[in-house]
Amino acid sequence: MELERYGHGGDLLTATEAFGRPEEDWLDYSSNMNPFGPPEVxxxxxxxxxxxxxxxxxxxxxxxxxxxxxxxxxxxxxxxxxxxxxxxxxxxxxxxxxxxxxxxxxxxxxxxxxxxxxxxxxxxxxxxxxxxxxxxxxxxxxxxxxxxxxxxxxxxxxxxxxxxxxxxxxxxxxxxxxxxxxxxxxxxxxxxxxxxxxxxxxxxxxxxxxxxxxxxxxxxxxxxxxxxxxxxxxxxxxxxxxxxxxxxxxxxLDERAYAERTRAWLQEERPWLMGELSRLGLTVFPSDTNFLLVSLPGETGMDARRLQRAMARHGILIRDASLFDGLDASCFRLAIRLRRDNERLIRALKEALS
Ligand SMILES: Cc1ncc(COP(=O)(O)O)c(C=O)c1O
Structure with a gap:
């Protein structure tokens, strides 16, 4: 079943139907939300x-x-x-x-x-x-x-x-x-x-x-x-x-500290995650914001669709970007999340690619 059945990332219900894992168990890298969650207010x-x-x-x-x-x-x-x-x-x-x-x-x-x-x-x-x-x-x-x-x-x-x-x-x-x-x-x-x-x-x-x-x-x-x-x-x-x-x-709009914390996190986390992904042999394109477009090199013998399924077995949902007109089967998209989650993502990617 195509996880982007409704045309978007972040569809945990469809992911749950496809993989039988409860909605709350997914680590969602397919929709690009602020990982700090909504402000307390x-x-x-x-x-x-x-x-x-x-x-x-x-x-x-x-x-x-x-x-x-x-x-x-x-x-x-x-x-x-x-x-x-x-x-x-x-x-x-x-x-x-x-x-x-x-x-x-x-x-x-x-x-x-x-x-x-x-x-x-x-x-x-x-x-x-x-x-x-x-x-x-x-x-x-x-x-x-x-x-x-x-x-x-x-x-x-x-x-x-x-x-x-x-x-x-x-x-x-x-x-x-x-x-x-x-x-x-x-x-x-x-x-x-x-x-x-x-x-x-x-x-x-x-x-x-x-x-x-x-x-x-x-x-x-x-x-x-x-x-x-x-x-x-x-x-x-x-x-x-x-x-x-x-x-x-x-x-x-009054949450200044939340806004500053978010921008500071991204300035630190984006280069870190890009570095880790590159070390896995993936091609990471430059990004100005809170998500990354990534491409699987041919020698991995994998396309984004297969990688999406392999990552789903680790409870991680990634976006198959080959569904965007103008991108090929090697492309996927990742949200940038907090360090602990990003470390889990990297470990799972390492296993999925090995
Ligand atoms: C580029 C872009 N614009 C707009 C939207 C829609 O945002 P909203 O939740 O405010 O409707 C999205 C949602 O994924 C998006 O990716």
Whole structure:
């Protein structure tokens, strides 16, 4: 059974059906969450405020938008909150309906799904293995829209500033998915949200589920020119962001120590894990964020699918990245977790490859 049956990593239920190991026994390297888990304040709010779900949430999410506005230095009118970045990817494409959209290949499959559902056409922009999957040059987009992951999933690379600036200065319509950008220490300088707040030609989508490890609560936001925000709001389902999600979103933005600890952990752990994986003879591509794209060299005689099954026997779930259009059978993706788990991962990989 294909573990990515529903198109994503982190599907422990399908893994459990396939391997008969209880859900709580898996060490999940297939979805890229902050390994510290949700900040404590999330639990406190859920315990203290659960009775308030007897009321409807604020349909305009004013508290959360004001908080985001302060945190990112952008006006609240340029912010739309959504039921995870996933809702906003779908909404922005469905409503702005680009006829032709350039997508990096490989990239997150939801972009292509959204374009297809909106009746548009996708044009692939191949990311080359020889360039370590970096988008080195701005595609010549003309009237087309460009939809890019910044950083891109599954490659983990940000789009270089010179490429984004070239696209912006040429007036290209851009949609950027910054779902994993908060993991970068210099996030503020790299994010395109300030441009998005001012230009009707740029929209930026952010997720709050990866960095704060709250994918089950569903929370993301979009930054765009206020006219675009109004238009998207008009097309969005009412109350799509529930009361607890709004409250949790406001609270986690104050978790400065959690944010600092997360970024410090990643700065230390990523080079360590990359070094250990390379020592096993694996090809590890450079990453700007909290996951790694890895390739199995031919001499191992193994492909990602077989490795996924071998690792599952150790209770470790990895992402078979060969399912991404543009990657071959040798590619898999790993989240970066805490040291003790990463040591277990390395031991299991060593056995699986021997
Ligand atoms: C690149 C990328 N963007 C967006 C999402 C969706 O995030 P959310 O949980 O906020 O809907 C994901 C989830 O895997 C992702 O990998």
């Amino acid at each position: 999330v639990g406190e709010l859920m315990r203290e405020r659960w009775r308030d779900i007897a009321r409807y949430p604020d349909p305009a999410a004013r508290g959360l938008r004001n908080k985001l506005s302060q945190a990112y230095g952008i006006p609240p009118e340029s912010i739309l909150v959504g039921n995870g970045a996933a809702e906003l990817i779908d909404l922005v494409v469905r409503e702005l309906r680009p006829a032709e959209t350039i997508l990096a290949r490989p990239s997150f499959t939801e972009y292509e799904d959204a374009v297809r559902k909106a009746g548009g056409r996708t044009i692939p922009e191949p990311l080359l293995r020889e360039c370590a999957f970096e988008l080195s040059n701005a595609p010549d987009a003309g009237e087309r829209t460009v939809f890019l992951g910044h950083p891109n999933n599954p490659t983990g690379r940000i789009v270089p500033a010179r490429v984004l600036d070239a696209l912006r200065l040429s007036g290209t319509r851009m949609m950027l998915d910054e779902a994993f950008l908060d993991f970068l220490p210099d996030e503020e300088g790299i994010s395109y949200i300030r441009h998005a707040a001012e230009s009707p030609r740029i929209q930026v989508i952010r997720s709050m589920t990866k960095f704060y490890a709250i994918p089950g609560i569903r929370l993301g936001f979009l930054v765009a020119h206020p006219d675009i925000v109004r238009r998207l709001k008009g097309a969005q389902t009412h109350w799509s962001v529930n009361f607890l999600a709004q409250l949790i979103g406001e609270a986690v």
